[in-house]
Amino acid sequence: MKTMTNADLAQRAKEILVPTYSHTPPIALVRGKGARVWDVEGRQYLDFLAGIAVCGAGHCHPAIVEAIQRQAAELMHVSNIFLIPPQIEAAERLVALSFAEQAFFSNSGAEAVEGSLKLARRWQWANGHPDRTAIIAAQDSFHGRTYGAVTATGTPKYHEGFGPMLPGVRHAKFNDLASFEAELEKGDVAAVIVEPVQGEGGIIPATQKFLEGLRAACDRAGALLIYDEIQCGLGRTGKNCAYQHFGVAPDIMTHAKALGNGFPVGAFVTTKAIASVLTPGSHATTYGGNPLATAAAAAFLKLLVEENLAERAAKTGEFLMGLLRDELGDLPVVRGVRGLGLMIGIDTTTESAPIVPRCAERGLLLARAGKTVVRLVPPLIITEDDCREAVGILRNVLSEVKGD
Ligand SMILES: Cc1ncc(COP(=O)(O)O)c(C=O)c1O
Incomplete structure (x- = not known):
């Protein structure tokens, strides 16, 4: 043995x-x-x-254990070409927490980030701005390890030996509005992505002035604002979403980590108008939002509110x-x-x-x-x-x- x-x-x-x-x-x-x-x-x-x-x-919360066990015994996985009741419930509970109206489920945080970046470029393309493709992210940020997400990650050690990175991604200084404005003024920006509280970078909350100014600068430049709330979201900072401390809403937001309380599941959420540019077949994942993952997510989201x-x-x-x-x-x-x-x-x-x-x-x-x-x-x-x-x-x- x-x-x-x-x-x-x-x-x-x-x-x-x-x-x-x-x-x-x-x-x-x-x-x-x-x-x-x-x-x-x-x-x-x-x-x-x-x-x-x-x-x-907490670990092994009875409500989440029960939801996973029940769903595993009933139906663990079907394709997204079928309707998945727990996925619909999880999406309803998730968007009820924020500015958002629709959700797309992924398997991890990095995939949620990838989806949000793709959505931003697609939105520009669908709205007659195919030249707006640049993504502006923050120095010292962390967005995950897949190619789009790791390129957006503003920590050079995570790029070492993995180049070339995704083209069209530039970095500006977190909490330094002028540094983001300078990038936005170049006129080629699809979206800005920031964490309202930087996690891996050292637990650094955004300032009110920075987020307010960033929102206005994105609007002036016709760029979308993406918040990565994978670490700081879903109750962690004392509000359902960290951005609610500042009262400055984004256009797209990513979730993962807490969403399944340990079951691997992520999501990006957005408005109906922005989501509408992702037509059937344009973005997909085999496992994302499957019955087991979204039963766990729905159970956690219920606890988040009820407790x-x-x-x-x-x-x-x-x-x-x-x-x-x-x-x-x-x-x-x-x-x-x-x-x-x-x-x-x-x-x-x-x-x-x-x-x-x-x-x-x-x-x-x-x-x-x-x-x-x-x-x-x-x-x-x-x-x-x-x-x-x-x-x-x-x-x-x-x-x-x-x-x-
Ligand atoms: C802010 C943020 N974004 C994205 C990610 C990537 O998530 P995952 O590890 O689930 O791919 C993380 C993980 O630490 C994170 O903290």
């Missing part, structure tokens, strides 16, 4: 898996409930990562942010704490990557973001006690870290 310890599984993984992920320290998670997960050796962890901002309702997850995230986020500032603010390595709701970054004076495994060794899971930021994106259902426990571990670890 194959052995089942963290170390043995790490050895087997090293032999057999393409080495794109570093498993440091090696932790094989096998069970989860709420904000807790357990490894193969029975060790418990407090999960302030939630599969990277995915399991908003006021966004409101809970706002309240607990405020508590956690206060606690982090009170308990960690005096540590020399801590430069500051920022974020919105339960999307929080602790900016440090050193590289954040080595801090993450040290927290895991003490039973707290989290991630880095950018070079110097420790990222907290826990399930939205965490309690104040969970926050106290996490901050206690963080204080211990950060007290031992020397700043640069």
Whole structure:
């Protein structure tokens, strides 16, 4: 029989898996409930990562488990050439949360981004502007790893060795309106894509002035505005959509991560007028929006509303942010704490990557973001006690870290 310890599984993984992920320290998670997960050796962890901002309702929420089990036993997959009742329900629940009127389901965040970029170019083409093809994205942004999405991603290390990137994509400085305006004034822009709160880039919220100005500049240039809410959306920042903090709506928006609470599913949403340029056969995916994925999405979206997850995230986020500032603010390595709701970054004076495994060794899971930021994106259902426990571990670890 194959052995089942963290170390043995790490050895087997090293032999057999393409080495794109570093498993440091090696932790094989096998069970989860709420904000807790357990490894193969029975060790418990407090999960302030939630599969990277995915399991908003917590691990194995009974309503989502029930929806998936029921749907799996009834009908798991059919082609999109047939009507799929859970897909229609998930779309209705999803668009009810925002400016949007229609949804297209994908299998991942990157595919949702790809679809949104294709839609923007197609919309320009259908409206007599086939020359408007440029996409303007932000420096330090993250949009995924497929070619369109990785080209839009404004972090050069993700492009290394993979060139040439998709033509027609340029980058401007996040939160610097003049830098985006300069690109828009060139007259060739199909769309601008930004994250209302940059996630991987270091938990950096957009400013009110930036989003308002960007909306106006896009309108002047006839360009569409796309928000990538894959990480910051669906309750995470304390509102159903992060852009609602600013009151500045986009034309197209992407979702994924939290949408299936762990079941892989993404979507882009938009208005009927913009969606109308995607005629039958122009864009498609075999699995996207299949019965199983959208049963999970519909179940999560129901919970989001009925259990006021966004409101809970706002309240607990405020508590956690206060606690982090009170308990960690005096540590020399801590430069500051920022974020919105339960999307929080602790900016440090050193590289954040080595801090993450040290927290895991003490039973707290989290991630880095950018070079110097420790990222907290826990399930939205965490309690104040969970926050106290996490901050206690963080204080211990950060007290031992020397700043640069
Ligand atoms: C803002 C944002 N966009 C897109 C993606 C890509 O999503 P996926 O990994 O599901 O392809 C991510 C993933 O981290 C993200 O944070």
